[in-house]
Amino acid sequence: MRRLPPLSALRAFEAAGRRGNLKLAGQELYVTHGAISKQIKALEETLGYGLTRRAGRGIELTSEGKRLIPHLTKAFDEIDAALRTFSDESFEGHMIVSCMPGFANSWLIPRLPSFMKHYPNVSLTLLSATQENSQNADIEILYGRPDWPDRNISMLRQLEIFPVCSPKLLNGPDPIRRVDDLFRHTLIDEPGGAHWREFFVSQGKDPSQVGRTLCFQDFTHGMTAVRNGLGIAMGDDLTMEHDLSSGQLVRPLPTMIRRQSKAYYIVTPPDQTLTGAKGAFLDWLTMEIQRTDKT
Numbered sequence: 263m264r265r266l267p268p269l270s271a272l273r274a275f276e277a278a279g280r281r282g283n284l285k286l287a288g289q290e291l292y293v294t295h296g297a298i299s300k301q302i303k304a305l306e307e308t309l310g311y312g313l314t315r316r317a318g319r320g321i322e323l324t325s326e327g328k329r330l331i332p333h334l335t336k337a338f339d340e341i342d343a344a345l346r347t348f349s350d351e352s353f354e355g356h357m358i359v360s361c362m363p364g365f366a367n368s369w370l371i372p373r374l375p376s377f378m379k380h381y382p383n384v385s386l387t388l389l390s391a392t393q394e395n396s397q398n399a400d401i402e403i404l405y406g407r408p409d410w411p412d413r414n415i416s417m418l419r420q421l422e423i424f425p426v427c428s429p430k431l432l433n434g435p436d437p438i439r440r441v442d443d444l445f446r447h448t449l450i451d452e453p454g455g456a457h458w459r460e461f462f463v464s465q466g467k468d469p470s471q472v473g474r475t476l477c478f479q480d481f482t483h484g485m486t487a488v489r490n491g492l493g494i495a496m497g498d499d500l501t502m503e504h505d506l507s508s509g510q511l512v513r514p515l516p517t518m519i520r521r522q523s524k525a526y527y528i529v530t531p532p533d534q535t536l537t538g539a540k541g542a543f544l545d546w547l548t549m550e551i552q553r554t555d556k557t
Contacts (some may be wrong), residue, residue, distance in 0.1 A: 274301035354383035360399035364481030368501035424518035426497035504536030
């Protein structure tokens with residue numbers, strides 16, 4: 263007979279160790295960060311050794327925790343895959359998802375083949391996030407502050423943001439070795455320049471030193487301009503994943519900031535029941551976010 267610790271404690275530790283943060287682990291498992299901490303302490307008492315310790319605003323793993331967590335992550339992934347083989351084809355129906363165009367183009371659409379393969383009987387309509395489309399959507403994936411009235415709101419993921427540019431621009435005549443060097447380049451942003459202003463203020467720099475700018479209302483237009491070497495923009499660690507891994511874009515500086523005030527959120531009508539195909543989509547979306555964070 264197997265003598266295993268409680269599954270809930272193992273899940274709490276695996277999520278916290280993978281995310282490096284009790285709050286993010288709690289959001290993933292839909293419990294408070296205090297509940298995550300309590301589960302980890304109970305697991306440590308059962309095992310007889312420590313697994314985590316505080317590190318700034320997050321946590322870090324002990325040597326024992328580092329050895330244990332890859333086995334747990336693999337085990338939970340295998341359980342999830344096994345359960346999906348029994349249940350995926352039973353889901354059917356149609357849903358309308360509204361999301362930010364940049365998120366759709368750079369992250370969601372490239373991963374939709376996985377959803378379509380796992381859920382062959384589910385039809386999906388994807389809309390751009392506008393106030394009009396919001397009224398028709400079953401699920402919205404929005405970026406910003408969680409102040410959408412009369413909606414159920416759940417955080418999907420926070421972002422780390424940093425400058426990105428094309429390799430051609432980075433290797434051009436104006437080197438970028440420190441933050442001040444950015445002022446000599448064309449900076450790409452949305453109208454108003456909020457992203458660069460936030461970045462420079464976080465680095466103790468005066469945003470009024472910004473010279474030439476190139477602004478786009480549409481995120482995808484701005485990123486197309488960056489890929490074509492027209493300037494430098496603020497990217498993030500989620501939607502820029504493919505561009506960075508493929509070498510199409512590069513980070514000219516290691517400097518980054520974590521956005522605390524804004525994040526991606528799942529937004530649904532207050533009377534929405536997230537079961538069946540809708541629940542399956544949200545489960546799949548959460549798993550894909552987790553896989554992104556593991557890479």
